[in-house]
Amino acid sequence: MVGITSYGAYIPRYRIDRGIVYKAMGWLNPGTFMPGEKAVANFDEDSITMAVAAGINCLQGMDRGKIDALYFATTTSPYKERQSAEIIATAFNLRADIRTADFTGSIKSGTTSLLSALDALKAGSAKNAMVCTADCRIGKPGSAQEEIFGDGAAALTVGEGNVIASFVDSCSVSYDFVDHWRADGQTFDRQWEDRFIRDVGYAKFIMEAISGLAKKCKLDVKDIAKVAYPCLYEGDHKSIGKKLGLNPEQIQDHMVSNVGYTGTASPLMMLVAALEDAKPGDNIVVASFGNGSDALLFKVTDEIEKVKGKRRGIKKHLAMRRELKNYEKFISFRNVLPVDKGIRGEIMGATAISELWRSRRQILALCGSRCKACGTPQFPSQKICVNPDCKTMDQMEDYPFSDKRGTLFTYTADLLAFSLNPPAIYGFVDFKGGGRYWFDITDADQEAVKVDMPVEMSFRKKYVDEEKGVHGYFWKAIPVLE
């Protein structure tokens, strides 16, 4: 039996009220008003970092050494060439002899990557595969997309044993339907007329895929516990459900009103939310939209009880919410508004790619070393033990810190250091079990930061060298969530 073995999700903590966006830009395009709020990735977050956050959530308590494929789906990869899945796999400290791939180009690629992972299991080329999907799409100021797009991520592992939801079947439709597009080199999404999208594509393709799936599986809609499909238009989302013969309680919340439309990540985020509430025996259908649609049917097993409530998933992330009250800050985070970084913020030495390669596990996976003689964990990896009473030479073993919690030994909030979200807060982390290093602290309000407070590690963008096109990633400390 092939199916989902674990799930995780990520929603950035910043939420902006759409009223703030509308107040800033509604003069240009009064018809854009939408109610609710949307999730905004912090200045140091992008699709890769959000995928890592969701993935860590999903991998909790699992043996990472057993993952033998990692697929990443997004339309907002920071690189055109350089695979994001490999950066993510390294951040998870996965084995090197695995298959990785980026699925991109269409916002339905999240479900497509999941289908490909399931196919790999069925074909026997992987025993455990992981799918991460994230999007951080940028709407042009004043556009409807600016209001509807939200940022988020979801991750699933699929395998053969301990399945929490078994995969039953799928139905896909593919069309070169151009509802929206973004050409090479363009930052902003463009779209065709709403009525065309709605009447010719959105309502039709989702219906086609879901109905096709039901027919294929001889499934009565009454027997489906939850149907999840993305929402482009609130009214039409409802009418699709009605046309499918679903009761409102059978329709999974689309999260547009509180997270926003998360593109590629949207269907899998809804699937995670559905699994959080699922009971053994439930049928769950998830469908995507974008140049067609994929619909997948899962049947929840007894194993669900072992995972339920043990992931931050959607619910806990929804609760961890901080308001972003500033439109200009929001568009500065997305680099839409060019801001003065000062000379200090502009100075950018070249990244030594060869050093990044040598130290990739330290930098991307936060893997340090532990002295075999005295057991002291240390970061970064040392050749000679840093314990002054030990100093044993060349007796180190790998020691990962990314999953270790710690306490904040000391900190400061620095207004001289350049940060897109000043003040730059940083401090020392004393890790539980040993080890100390200094880290930037993110997702923290200065007033809430205290000496000795518990912290955990989060994979973040460390810098962007725009001139050379290099995105640097490293780990930062964040207040312990939950």
Next chain:
Amino acid sequence: MAEGIKDKVAIIGMGCTRFGERWDAGSEDLMVEAFKETIEDAGIDRKEIQAAWFGSCFDSVNVGLSAAPLSLALKLPFLPVTRVENFCATGSEALRGAAYAVASGAYDICLALGCEKLKDTGYGGLPDMATMMGVKNRLIMPGLTAPGGFAMMATRYFAKYGIDPQEGKKILAKISIKSHKNGAKNPKAHLRREVTEEQVLKAPMIAWPLGLFDCCGVSDGAAAAIVCRADLAKNFRPDPVYIKALQIAISSGEELMYTDWDGTYVKTAVHAAARAYKEAGINNPREEISMMEVHDCFSITELVTYEDLQISPRGKAGNDVRDGFYDLDGKIPCQPDGGLKCFGHPIGASGLRMMYEMYKQLQGKAGERQIKYPRIGLTHNMGGFPAMNLISVCIAGLK
């Protein structure tokens, strides 16, 4: 312990430029300004100089690499010149090189000169820290600045000793107020205005809990010394100053990567000071030291340095600050010239600038700032951050 260099080397001449925003002067101008005063003070012919040590830290905005800029600026042809760089202790490192060379017997007379032009960077504060720490650190170091690095020590100091941050800031303010008071009396200082407690406490925040007046400035300057064999010193002047100790200590990483350091002091300073006291034969620094110039890059640095140098008991430096122990008319005046607080911190020059003040004070030539009966002066430099740094401690005195 090896026998050390106590009283083997004497300083027979020193010079120091006015520190400040020297828009009028390039590195060459500053070097010549300091050098001219130095050889005039020593009363020697420049031909008598046998070797030189040149301290400079940020080559990119300064003079460029190698020792050549010193020879080129001062027209000292064909001498052996060594360029040294040890972060903020660069000036002291240059003096150490010159003094050790004389002590070794290799030379009779050497020059140490430090110079830095920070105002050509185009912004306040020191250049990006991560770029100075090598390619790997660039990829993993937090976005640290110098004030932030030291602010973390203040945060921990307040937490450890249960000091309310507002109360802590008041203690720190007294340190800055004292230095400004001294600096106002010094024509070579960059900042020559006294400040009030209200000004210090209400100043803009730089890195919490350190505000503007908790931080030293950025400036340009140069300072130099001529050292010679102690037995030759009186041939040059009646009042030479003798070097009693020159010690340097550097972190091995244990503060940053091991968890036994409590973050409220500077480990290397404790080691450097202990070695310097031993070399100089000082048993009770609180009784024997006459005055100090310490590395007051930030007010918190000066506070913990009082404790690291074994002058104030641990956690109690604040009491000595309140009692005026370190004031110009106190038991051990600290920063009689105004310190980095008023001079700013042209990295390569600072260590020699500190020694310049000790030298003038010991000779009784400090004018309005002159302290009574000085016998032993101590200078202390610190480069890097409290968690990863290098310290120099120099002790000089009359014979």
